[in-house]
Amino acid sequence: MFNSSKRAGAFAALAVSFALVATGCAATGGDSSGDGDGNLAITFLPKNLGNAYFDTSDAGGEEAIAEFGGTFAEVGPATGSPDGQVSYINTLTQQGVGAIALSANDPSALCDAIGEARDAGVKVVTFDADTSADCRDLFINQADSEGIAKVQVDLIAEQIGDAGQIAILSATANATNQNAWIELMKTELAANHPDIELVEVVYGDDDDQTSFDKTAALLQTYPELKGIVSPTTVGISAAARYLQDSSFKGKVQLTGLGTPNQMRDFVNDGTVTAFALWNPGDLGYLAAYGAKALIEGDITGAEGDEFDAGKLGSYTVGADGVVLLGDPYTFNKDNIADFDF
Amino acid sequence: MTGTTAARTYRDYSQPLWRRLLISREAAVIGALALVIIVSMISVRAFAQPITITYLFLDIAPILLIALPMTLVIITGEIDLSVASIVGLSSVTVGVLHQNGVPIPAAALVALLVGLIAGAINGALITMVGLPSLAVTIGTLALYRGLAVGLLGTTAVTEFNKFWTDLAKSKIGETAIPSVVILIVVLALVFGILLHFTTFGRGIFAIGLSPEAARFSGVNVERTKFILFMLSGIVSALAGIYYTLRFGSARGDNATGLELSVIAAVLLGGVSIFGGRGALPGVLAGALLIGTLASALRLANVTSDVINVITGTLLIASVVGTSFLAWVRNKRARPGGTKGSSPTATG
Numbered sequence: 048m049f050n051s052s053k054r055a056g057a058f059a060a061l062a063v064s065f066a067l068v069a070t071g072c073a074a075t076g077g078d079s080s081g082d083g084d085g086n087l088a089i090t091f092l093p094k095n096l097g098n099a100y101f102d103t104s105d106a107g108g109e110e111a112i113a114e115f116g117g118t119f120a121e122v123g124p125a126t127g128s129p130d131g132q133v134s135y136i137n138t139l140t141q142q143g144v145g146a147i148a149l150s151a152n153d154p155s156a157l158c159d160a161i162g163e164a165r166d167a168g169v170k171v172v173t174f175d176a177d178t179s180a181d182c183r184d185l186f187i188n189q190a191d192s193e194g195i196a197k198v199q200v201d202l203i204a205e206q207i208g209d210a211g212q213i214a215i216l217s218a219t220a221n222a223t224n225q226n227a228w229i230e231l232m233k234t235e236l237a238a239n240h241p242d243i244e245l246v247e248v249v250y251g252d253d254d255d256q257t258s259f260d261k262t263a264a265l266l267q268t269y270p271e272l273k274g275i276v277s278p279t280t281v282g283i284s285a286a287a288r289y290l291q292d293s294s295f296k297g298k299v300q301l302t303g304l305g306t307p308n309q310m311r312d313f314v315n316d317g318t319v320t321a322f323a324l325w326n327p328g329d330l331g332y333l334a335a336y337g338a339k340a341l342i343e344g345d346i347t348g349a350e351g352d353e354f355d356a357g358k359l360g361s362y363t364v365g366a367d368g369v370v371l372l373g374d375p376y377t378f379n380k381d382n383i384a385d386f387d388f
Numbered sequence: 389m390t391g392t393t394a395a396r397t398y399r400d401y402s403q404p405l406w407r408r409l410l411i412s413r414e415a416a417v418i419g420a421l422a423l424v425i426i427v428s429m430i431s432v433r434a435f436a437q438p439i440t441i442t443y444l445f446l447d448i449a450p451i452l453l454i455a456l457p458m459t460l461v462i463i464t465g466e467i468d469l470s471v472a473s474i475v476g477l478s479s480v481t482v483g484v485l486h487q488n489g490v491p492i493p494a495a496a497l498v499a500l501l502v503g504l505i506a507g508a509i510n511g512a513l514i515t516m517v518g519l520p521s522l523a524v525t526i527g528t529l530a531l532y533r534g535l536a537v538g539l540l541g542t543t544a545v546t547e548f549n550k551f552w553t554d555l556a557k558s559k560i561g562e563t564a565i566p567s568v569v570i571l572i573v574v575l576a577l578v579f580g581i582l583l584h585f586t587t588f589g590r591g592i593f594a595i596g597l598s599p600e601a602a603r604f605s606g607v608n609v610e611r612t613k614f615i616l617f618m619l620s621g622i623v624s625a626l627a628g629i630y631y632t633l634r635f636g637s638a639r640g641d642n643a644t645g646l647e648l649s650v651i652a653a654v655l656l657g658g659v660s661i662f663g664g665r666g667a668l669p670g671v672l673a674g675a676l677l678i679g680t681l682a683s684a685l686r687l688a689n690v691t692s693d694v695i696n697v698i699t700g701t702l703l704i705a706s707v708v709g710t711s712f713l714a715w716v717r718n719k720r721a722r723p724g725g726t727k728g729s730s731p732t733a734t735g
Binding site: 129130140 | 433434435437439440443447544546553557631635636637639641642643644645682683686687689691692693696
């Protein structure tokens with residue numbers, strides 16, 4: 048009986064692994080459209096799978112690849128770890144895909160794996176999150192600081208009639224991105240909006256409750272306050288939640304950087320008129336066209352290279368192989384239903 | 389131990405070694421591994437090339453390394469869940485020291501010492517305070533990871549000397565086999581001899597079968613466990629050094645969740661989670677099986693969540709399958725009896 052049960056265990060293990068491998072094989076096929084010139088097999092490798100933001104960007108990539116007749120695939124680790132992405136970059140190198148469109152989990156940990164991929168002839172385009180500039184061929188940058196600062200100032204100016212007191216609800220006091228944007232916003236306000244007074248910059252530490260409390264404090268301290276700008280997704284949603292249930296709803300305008308899923312209710316009930324971010328779908332779309340241009344040899348990633356990007360028009364490669372997507376995207380009641388991320 | 393277990397153990401050893409090896413659980417895992425390799429070579433595009441071996445070993449080297457001491461720990465009936473956090477702590481130690489101008493060999497030595505201390509803390513809490521290892525190492529899993537992330541924050545140290553990062557990825561001569569395999573083979577031999585051919589190793593099995601009986605037969609249970617947790621700590625730290633250099637990146641969150649892959653490999657390799665049973669060759673095959681399967685599935689464009697589901701199912705099937713069979717066997721042998729491992733029953 049002892050031996051027979053052992054044998055049963057062995058058979059079970061064998062049967063299971065066989066079934067699993069068979070399932071795995073069923074998923075093979077059509078993964079790349081062959082080698083040689085114009086291998087337009089482009090695989091998207093987001094930071095992790097099951098992330099609505101990357102679902103949107105990768106769908107944009109798929110749309111672009113369908114337009115120019117390439118082969119789209121999407122792979123990625125379950126959690127946003129650099130080691131998981133290294134395994135996938137290795138795998139794609141083995142498969143000999145034409146290009147990888149990558150959102151990097153670490154600026155340098157992936158460089159060796161990317162180097163091996165490029166040595167094997169695979170083009171590497173980063174989007175959303177870059178690696179060191181010398182690792183990859185091209186980086187599709189979602190937005191630059193000037194554009195992000197300007198769109199938020201424009202939105203709040205429009206919403207409060209270009210006059211009155213405003214405050215900024217930021218992330219942490221030493222957040223590099225936010226501080227750079229705030230400086231640019233101050234410059235923009237001074238230059239083009241003389242009637243708007245920035246009364247205070249407060250910090251919600253990118254913590255929901257702290258941001259909520261700071262919003263309450265701002266509204267108590269400045270009874271004449273007409274608008275709040277929150278250049279952080281945590282801050283804007285906490286502030287919106289406070290405004291929604293307060294007497295200030297509709298009287299104090301709120302804008303900043305947010306995501307559609309987080310802000311949907313507040314936009315639909317009028318707490319927030321409009322906010323900004325980039326469009327991840329366009330980002331993936333542009334990354335796919337960048338990859339195509341590299342594969343077909345139209346560009347090398349050098350500064351000044353120009354390529355066509357379908358519905359988005361023509362783009363020029365900037366310094367360090369960076370391509371700027373364009374101005375941030377404004378979300379409002381009319382278009383928010385089109386987005387799910 | 390009960391009469392059935394005693395009789396079974398006796399019967400185990402009543403057969404010659406070659407026969408025991410041939411029909412063992414280990415043989416089943418090795419067979420499954422061979423099958424996965426053959427099927428993948430035939431049906432998965434781009435699998436049958438030397439580079440597959442390179443990437444496979446580079447990827448699973450940390451799992452293979454940590455699985456060695458983990459096997460011994462689990463055979464004593466204990467568990468060490470803090471290994472991946474020690475990998476992270478070791479990685480950060482190397483990174484922070486290197487950032488401050490300490491050369492890699494010295495930084496690596498300090499990291500090994502940190503791992504040894506981390507393991508000793510686990511061992512002390514378990515053997516001297518008498519707490520269960522599951523509770524202790526869940527605690528230190530959080531503690532060591534917290535220290536690692538706290539030391540470096542969300543930043544990473546990435547400026548490593550190319551000599552060392554290249555060494556971590558180097559291959560043996562002109563072959564496709566990474567050099568790290570030499571380290572794995574040497575350590576596997578050391579741990580294999582320790583477990584299977586020494587008094588210390590027989591003590592490990594004895595503790596897993598019954599700590600009381602082991603103690604009465606002269607095994608120093610506390611000392612043995614303490615040494616094993618220190619070994620687990622130091623080998624995890626070694627894996628952390630490799631991990632840091634292989635990816636050229638010291639991060640607090642390096643190798644998060646690796647403990648589960650290690651334990652999966654150990655259990656898949658036929659080691660009983662209740663202790664007392666297991667062998668190193670099976671564990672090595674188990675780790676290779678998980679790695680090869682993941683590699684083949686990735687090449688077949690199967691998504692990572694599906695790969696996790698498949699690996700998990702495989703593990704459950706193998707562990708639950710054998711446990712269930714043992715339970716059925718027990719029920720049939722002793723109708724109406726309690727669990728076979730109950731120490732109150734006498735043969």
